[in-house]
Amino acid sequence: MNDFQQKIYQRLVRYVAVDTTSDPASTVTPTTDAQISFAHQLAAEMKKIGLADVEVDEYGFVTGLLAATTDKSAPTIGLFAHMDTVSDYNGHDIRPVLHENYKGGPIVISEQKNMVLNEQTAARLMKCVGDNIVTADGNTLLGSDDKLGIAIIMTLAEHLLSHPEIAHGPVKIAFTIDEETGTGIGYFDVKKFAADFAYTVDGANLGDIDCGNFNADSFVIHITGKSCHPGSAKGFMANPVRIAADIVTSWPDDKLPETTEGEEGFILFKDVTGGLEKAEVQGLVREHDLTKFAKFKQLLINLIEQKRAKYPAAKIEIEFKEQYRNMRDILRARPQAMELLEKALQENKIEYRLTQARGGTDGAQMTFKGLPTPNIFAGYENPHGPYEWCSLNWAEKALHVLQSIVQNAVK
Ligand SMILES: [Zn+2]
Numbered sequence: 001m002n003d004f005q006q007k008i009y010q011r012l013v014r015y016v017a018v019d020t021t022s023d024p025a026s027t028v029t030p031t032t033d034a035q036i037s038f039a040h041q042l043a044a045e046m047k048k049i050g051l052a053d054v055e056v057d058e059y060g061f062v063t064g065l066l067a068a069t070t071d072k073s074a075p076t077i078g079l080f081a082h083m084d085t086v087s088d089y090n091g092h093d094i095r096p097v098l099h100e101n102y103k104g105g106p107i108v109i110s111e112q113k114n115m116v117l118n119e120q121t122a123a124r125l126m127k128c129v130g131d132n133i134v135t136a137d138g139n140t141l142l143g144s145d146d147k148l149g150i151a152i153i154m155t156l157a158e159h160l161l162s163h164p165e166i167a168h169g170p171v172k173i174a175f176t177i178d179e180e181t182g183t184g185i186g187y188f189d190v191k192k193f194a195a196d197f198a199y200t201v202d203g204a205n206l207g208d209i210d211c212g213n214f215n216a217d218s219f220v221i222h223i224t225g226k227s228c229h230p231g232s233a234k235g236f237m238a239n240p241v242r243i244a245a246d247i248v249t250s251w252p253d254d255k256l257p258e259t260t261e262g263e264e265g266f267i268l269f270k271d272v273t274g275g276l277e278k279a280e281v282q283g284l285v286r287e288h289d290l291t292k293f294a295k296f297k298q299l300l301i302n303l304i305e306q307k308r309a310k311y312p313a314a315k316i317e318i319e320f321k322e323q324y325r326n327m328r329d330i331l332r333a334r335p336q337a338m339e340l341l342e343k344a345l346q347e348n349k350i351e352y353r354l355t356q357a358r359g360g361t362d363g364a365q366m367t368f369k370g371l372p373t374p375n376i377f378a379g380y381e382n383p384h385g386p387y388e389w390c391s392l393n394w395a396e397k398a399l400h401v402l403q404s405i406v407q408n409a410v411k
Helices: 003-016 033-049 123-127 144-161 240-250 290-310 328-333 336-347 362-368 392-408
Strands: 052-056 062-066 077-082 097-099 107-110 115-117 133-135 171-176 197-203 208-212 215-224 266-274 278-287 315-324 353-356 375-377 389-391
Touching: 003 144, 003 392, 033 052, 033 062, 033 144, 033 171, 062 144, 077 144, 077 362, 077 392, 107 133, 144 171, 144 197, 144 389, 144 392, 197 208, 197 336, 197 362, 197 392, 208 328, 208 336, 215 240, 215 290, 240 266, 240 278, 240 290, 278 290, 290 315, 315 362, 328 336, 328 362, 336 392, 375 392, 389 392
Parallel strands: 077 171, 077 197, 197 375, 208 353
Antiparallel strands: 052 062, 062 171, 097 133, 107 115, 133 389, 208 375, 215 278, 215 315, 266 278
């Protein structure tokens, strides 16, 4: 293992030892205190390696500055990774397992639980022969989403600080909270951060670049029924339970998360609650194209109107709430971030894919706040569960790509 990978690995091991699971049920920011203490741990390390202006703010965002080493003009570039891990699977007591110089074939994660990384569970791993692979031990997720991103950025910063002869402009670093709950980045002070553009290092496979994402709304359908004794209900009762079921099953089968992929949009019905008096259906609308997105919402509104006609005794209402929008158009209008990124990927001979994420990214929200922020790979796969693994070789490549960006940005 070379020096870069060694350092990235040592950091990953140190970072995943701290349980920073975020909590989607919490109403405070950050959602868990552990993120604050991890923030202070990272801040101490940032000061130790020589970063300037290191700060932890009231929410737990950690920021620091890698000062310019040249007087030439250069944009201020931001680098982001998130500190929290998802609550979908155990993130406590993570024990990373290193598989040095992977020989190919299956990797047994847990014999006892019959967990194996193979062609079915980790197709891309099969192509990583010779790489240094890290997995968990079957009891937890690995946490390389996104502690690998933090390790990459920290190792790059340390490298550049120990090589002042490498000319680069100012680089701002931020480690962020509550990415997995989607509730953190809204509290980040983009103005104060004052970067010209930025990158989140939170993508999966080698070469994956997210430069677009869904347009996203949530919705709630409120159904108020008309209840009475079932024995004398004929012609009178409007039953919210049945109406809710009717709405959900009337939505077209080919516009669901489980039947779509790539740039196809969907509606996810995620929660139904209620009884004979009233019911509530909650869901999400997702579509990459803004015009199609509006059509999707109209389709749901039309469906509600049909059900109003079918159940005149009931009251059925729908409300939408904006969640985030596709960053693609803004990245096209302010192309410097993507131009430098593509040049760096080519220089480092990385086959890359510009993808539209089937989800949101913190970068999408920051892009809309005025900081163009595409997402680059960190080098992990199967996040959010026990089959999560990462390649230290991929992570090292991410580091080199970021270094090329920072160097090439000097005019
Ligand atoms: Zn992540």
